[in-house]
Amino acid sequence: MRVTQSMISNNMLTNLSNSYSKLDQYNSQLASGKKINKPSDDPVIAMKGIYYRSDVTQVEQYKRNLDEATNWVESSDDALNLVTNSLQRIRELTVQGASDTNSAESRKALAEEVRQLIDHIGTIGNTMVGDKYIFNGVDTTTKPVNYTTSIDPLNPGQIDTSTIVKANFYTNNSNYNVEVSKGVNVSTNVDPSTIFDPNTFKQLADLHNALVTDNTSAINTSLGQVDTIIQNVLTARTKIGATQNRVDMISDRLGNQEVVANRIMSNNEDANVEEVITKLKTQESVQNAALGVGARIIQPTLLDFLR
Structure with missing residues (x-):
């Protein structure tokens, strides 16, 4: 299958978007102290919480x-x-x-x-x-x-x-x-x-x-x-x-x-702060690595050669 520059760019953007979503999730958990901030985050936890x-x-x-x-x-x-x-x-x-x-x-x-x-x-x-x-x-x-x-x-x-x-x-x-x-x-x-x-x-x-x-x-x-x-x-x-x-x-x-x-309610709803911080730092490293790799795999444009 022929892999085009457009496919590479789209995949990279999709992966970056997913990575940003996880960063946002961990930041929200750290700020609120809760595993979820809306029922759609995890319906099972939400139902048990009720x-x-x-x-x-x-x-x-x-x-x-x-x-x-x-x-x-x-x-x-x-x-x-x-x-x-x-x-x-x-x-x-x-x-x-x-x-x-x-x-x-x-x-x-x-x-x-x-x-x-x-x-x-x-x-x-x-x-x-x-x-x-x-x-x-x-x-x-x-x-x-x-x-x-x-x-x-x-x-x-x-x-x-x-x-x-x-x-x-x-x-x-x-x-x-x-x-x-x-x-x-x-x-x-x-x-x-x-x-x-x-x-x-x-x-x-x-x-x-x-x-x-x-x-x-x-x-x-x-x-x-x-x-x-x-x-x-x-x-x-x-x-x-x-x-x-x-x-x-x-x-x-x-x-x-x-x-x-x-x-029981705390175990169901409250976030483990130490675990969330660890996941956040790990995800930040993944995010930075993804940005670095993405910058290298995107093919140079004509303008890059004219510099």
Whole structure:
């Protein structure tokens, strides 16, 4: 086959163009730190990248959900800790009130502190995390306890227990679940029905009234009821502790998953800088050699002889 000058020139230009394309590819990889800069560079890497990036995004979302769960659980425990402290103080006052050494006037003084503590517990029942009530199940926008003690006009000094029964207790005991992994939900709320309910507040109000009326028999009855209420709160806090332990374990697992997902994505997308530099230098040498050879094999023109 006859090889013409035109064929030699065209082949040389084609090879130089391919060489320039490789130089551009390696320069782009070095500048961006990525193996590809557009899907057409390598469709397989691009498709895998979409899948791996989705994994990373999903894990990051689960971690954000877990942060919400942690905040919810810790806030619940802190709130119930305050309830426990208030109830323990009420118990101390009840024991004092049951003592025969107290006068009717001293019991009335104890009753006033009990009333303040009851109102405080009602306030704790409306604890919020952000704009959500944490003691009302899935109905997080409704105030669960709309309650304050009111004095019975027919019995001055006593709490009107009928107002407690008629007060608004919108306690919803449904589980407030947070998805922390695919198909895995954690219930972060406490069942408020055994803590912030009308019966609990009525029993505490009965204690207050027993102190006001100097009824030691009723005070002793209330002592057992207070112990039951305290036990209910402690049981709820035990469940919260178990939930917190589970959340901590899930957090560790998600942390490991995030590391693995990022490593897999990096292996798929990130360029090996040392390897790219080596290939770039090699290609530069090839390019320079191709230019030198091309300059020598192109036949001289008439103008070259006339110089």
